[in-house]
Amino acid sequence: MQVRPMTDLLRTCQQKDVAKGRRLEAAPQDLSAERRRERKAPGASPTGPKHEVSNIGAFTFHSSPERRHxxxxxxxxxxxxxxxxxxxxxxxxxxxxxxxxxxxxxxxxxxxxxxxxxxxxxxxYEIAENDFFKQDWRTRGKIQIFQYIFMKWLLCFLIGGIVSLVGFCNNLAVENMAGVKFVITSNMMLAGRYETAFLVFSLSNLGLTLFAAIITTFIAPAAAGSGIPEVKAYLNGVDAPGIISLRTCIVKIIGSISAVSSSLLVGKAGPMVHTGSCIASLLGQGGSRRYGLTWKWLRFFKNDRDRRDLVTCGSAAGIAAAFRAPVGGVLFALEEMASCVTGYWWTSGLLWRAFFTTAVVAVILRALIDVCLSGKCGLFGKGGLIMFDVYSANISYHIADVPPVLLLGVVGGILGSLYNFLLDKVLRVYAIINEKSNTYKIFIACAISIFTSCLLFGLPWLASCQPCPFDTAEACPTIGRSGNYKKFQCPPGHYNDLASLIFNTNDDAIRNLFSRNTDSDGSFVPVIVTGASYGRFVGMLLGSHSNLNHGFYAVLGAASFLADAFNGNIYDLIMKAKGFPYLKxxxxxxxxxxxxxxxxxxxxxxxxxxxxxxxxxxxxxxxxxxxxxxxxxxxxxxxxxxxxxxxxxxxxxxxxxxxxxxxxxxxxxxxxxxxxxxxxxxxxxxxxxxxxxxxxxxxxxxxxxxxxxxxxxxxxxxxxxxxxxxxxxxxxxxxxxxxxxxxxxxxxxxxxxxxxxxxxxxxxxxxxxxxxxxxxx
Structure with missing residues (x-):
């Protein structure tokens, strides 16, 4: 029986996968000398080492005793x-x-x-059931068992409380830092000092980006990126150095505030998920031994199994704090963070604790928002954390509205798949950048900041001026303060709708897309705003032919971009590019x-x-x-x-x-x-x-x-x-x-x-x- 080399096995498997509509990416085919020796050719001497033969389809694979020495x-x-x-x-x-x-x-x-x-x-994640473990559990009384259960719920309460405070401070800092920058830039443009306005806008963005890049590169490199791929890999069983440490948590909070405030096309959701996971892990393990922050009364949770449950609750709390969506946080943790092993360890008890954690986040954020509505959170604090509050929407529809909505979903799904496909190609250069020095990484971040500032400042000049609406309670155009109607270069009584998206915080930009009474035709924040802009554009094209308002189409467009079923999601692509051994x-x-x-x-x-x-x-x-x-x-x-x-x-x-x-x-x-x-x-x-x-x-x-x-x-x-x-x-x-x-x-x-x-x-x-x-x- 002829022995087929492993390269032929790979080629045959690839052909079968293509026939099934799935293409298996070829792995490196350089086999070491030892692995080649293990696949000896048939016809060896009968007195030689015995080889076990495994039939694989139409060919065979020999397993040498050397592999099991x-x-x-x-x-x-x-x-x-x-x-x-x-x-x-x-x-x-x-x-x-x-x-x-x-x-x-x-x-x-x-x-x-x-x-x-x-x-x-x-x-x-496996429990080591040795004699010592069994004896320890047998000696635990009812009080210790009650303490263990009570501490689980108490830790969930603490996770929700701390994550909500961090999310609120994060949002408040971003709103005020970015808001002050936009107001100064707008005031200079009103005075006709366009060159000075551009320098202030670009240099402030560059300074914030440079600060975030420096602290991340030299203090906590594990804090780079959104953090969701690392947390998802952790829940899958991968332990990467420093991804949930105290230093990473602190740098993640400070760095994300600076990066989002610098007008880079990044969001707060990913960093909040990573931050929530770090907080949950630190609470569960009793702090950090490096800094002498440990609590012996948390000894019950000093194992990967309980920490995994706490990190899951922390990731759900991060989404709830970023979008003030408690149910969305639980669904995100269920779908994205624990999707691969849901059937085994996503129990009803964990589900209830995750809901409890996100409910604590929602209640505390609601109380903090009430404080901001009274004007005690700065000039730009009123609009935070209410990104998706759509107060009025016409949800009545006719049968004629169904085909455009179906087409919107199909085209949006295709565009979302195309986005992921292109992202996969771009991520291939990540390894090249990773081999460079720290100075090169910081230079890349600064170059992206300058390029982004040029686009954000220059593109509104290409947009036409729109007349101010008559039924708005907000001053139009906005002069000398924050607002959604930016005058930019327009005459009195008009505003620049593209500048209203760019010269606003991310929350205000998305509210403009989802609202009913404002007109917009631009997209300058990541995938949600891209999909929302696409949906709103479709709604504007339909105009009077549809009874659904433009904000509703924006929501549908964002959902169509995110609900991609043709290829892997963004987090899976990033994990693959980074090389995490993620088990599907x-x-x-x-x-x-x-x-x-x-x-x-x-x-x-x-x-x-x-x-x-x-x-x-x-x-x-x-x-x-x-x-x-x-x-x-x-x-x-x-x-x-x-x-x-x-x-x-x-x-x-x-x-x-x-x-x-x-x-x-x-x-x-x-x-x-x-x-x-x-x-x-x-x-x-x-x-x-x-x-x-x-x-x-x-x-x-x-x-x-x-x-x-x-x-x-x-x-x-x-x-x-x-x-x-x-x-x-x-x-x-x-x-x-x-x-x-x-x-x-x-x-x-x-x-x-x-x-x-x-x-x-x-x-x-x-x-x-x-x-x-x-x-x-």
Whole structure:
């Protein structure tokens, strides 16, 4: 039977996907020498190593025993990489220049986090059900259980309260900073000082942009961008350095205020989602260890599982604060942030807590808006946070109005798909920019600011002047204060409708598009305003032929641009461009033709149930893996058996405690007397425990550790003949970090290998990945 190379497998899979209307993007096809050796040609000597053959359609795939070689946790069998190397989040703040990659663990995957290229890890959403965990839960009384439930709701209340205050201050700062800039510019134009007005307008925008770029580049690079792709990847199980840290949160708030005020075509929704997620994570983990801000009474939430729920509520609160839409915030979290694993962990309890969080946001914002309506929030504070309040709209329609609305939706969906398609092409240059220095990144931001200022100031000169409406309560044209009717270069009694969109805050611009009594024909804010302008333009074309007002068509146009079903949404495209290993809810078609044995690779690090301290220290220093299978062998068992999986963090905790044994015996319940549950809880952001910080004597290195009480004795396992598609679904829905592969038949090896997130990525499955990269931290 002839062996087909992996490149042919990729080509065949692509042809099948095209026939089904889905084109699979080709992964790099440079296969390493080791992976090529694993696909040996048939006809080898019968006495040679046995190769397992998997049928894939009309061709075969050979799995060599080299891919499943098992290496035990011993110094003699472990290759040394870097005796002092250990993963540290805070050491990854400098960007990589011109492809000169920082020395990182070769088994990790990298992605663009903010503006930097960093190795990323996976989160532990699985509960480690070891003996110690079970004993801790058995000892919890009704008071502790009530405290746990009460703290969940209290944290949701605090998240809603803090996010609403941050959103209000964010909006208030943007409204006043941008409003003052527009008023000064308009007054200078009224005086005929057009050159001076342009300089004030462009230099103020440049200053705000430069400030936002500097603090983001040098203080918190993870705060760059909208933040929604990073948060969405986090909820999918990707742990990127610094995306929800305190420093990122502060820079995100300040930077987003400056960027939105600088007339750049950006919005506040994405930064508010990121900010809400950061606030939720910081509250749930009890603060930051780096700055000494921790609270021990939040020990119940020091795990990725509870933090994920809190981050989900925080992202919903961010949308609710940005648009004062509590239901919209919950739906956004359900559709975008948790769409891939909704069936498993989006429970009714989480749904109620998310609604409660957004309700708190809505109530507090309503109270703060009432304060602003009394004139206590500055000259421009009255209009904030009521972006989508359409007080009057004619919703009665005739059958003749249906065809234009249907056509509006179809064309809008096509234009929205075209927008995403073009954005995907533009994002391909992101990697090129990422390789440049910090100075280059700041220069790009400043160049975009100057170009945007020239367009915003110059385009209104191309628009015609419109007569002021007679039925408006607002002065027209606006002179010397904020307002929606900008005179610009028009004669008395007229206003420039395009300037009314540009020389206004973003909220006022969208209100102008959605309102009934103003006329507009421009679009200069992101996708919502683009769609709203398109819809309003259609409404203006229909004119008296339709009973629906122009504002209603603007709403429909915005919805048609956002409701795109032909290709991936913007956040998915950005995650793909940044390289996040995002697992989709549905497995790729080629995965159904592969088994887990085809992708699992070795060597595999193993530890014994009772292990020598020196062996544990050596493997922790020479590898950066975060999960190790634990096996029992004679005399502790009749035959080699898989006992479970132990995490790297738990091994470091055992070494720090120094509760060693002089003889290789099991200690049983005695372990509960020397450890507490807090010691095994996941540490907060900031400081991390490193194996290099633990100094043991020679005598201690010769002692033993009983790993049984701290090993997850019930890890998720799959048989090696399971399809990769089925394993991918299990991995995603259970929120796993490690998935053990066991042999189909007992052949002396209790475990074949470990599947991690990286093993389900196309670039690893279809080629171009090192065979030793089956561990993702």
């Amino acid at each position: 098992v290496r035990e946790c011993s110094p003699e069998q472990t290759q040394s990489q870097d005796p002092n190397q250990d993963y540290d989040h805070e050491s990854l703040t400098s960007p990589l220049l011109n492809g000169q990659h920082r020395s990182t663990n070769s088994t990790s995957q990298v992605a663009i986090v903010g503006v930097n290229l960093c190795p990323i890890e996976s989160l532990d 809810a549905h497995a790729e078609p080629y995965m159904r033709q592969l088994t887990v044995a085809d992708v699992v690779s070795g060597p595999l690090q193993l530890c014994h149930g009772i292990e020598k301290v020196g062996n544990v220290v050596h493997i922790l220093k020479t590898t950066n893996h975060h999960g190790f299978p634990v096996i029992d062998e004679p005399p502790h068992s009749e035959s080699p058996v898989l006992y479970g999986l132990i995490l790297r963090a738990h091994l470091i905790t055992l070494l720090k405690k120094r509760s060693f044994l002089r003889t290789p015996v099991r200690i049983g319940v005695e372990a509960f007397m020397h450890f507490s549950a807090d010691e095994f809880a996941k540490k907060g952001l900031g400081k991390v425990d490193r194996i290099g910080d633990i100094n043991l004597t020679h005598e201690e290195m010769e002692m033993f550790l009983d790993l049984h009480p701290f090993t997850n004795a019930s890890p998720y396992t799959v048989v090696e003949t399971m399809s990769l598609a089925k394993a991918s679904t299990l991995f995603l829905e259970m929120g796993l970090r490690h998935l053990l592969v066991i042999p189909k038949t007992s052949n002396g090896t209790p475990v074949v290998g470990i599947l991690t997130r990286h093993d389900f990525m196309a670039e690893h499955v279809l080629g171009g990945s090192s065979s030793s990269s089956h561990f993702l931290h």
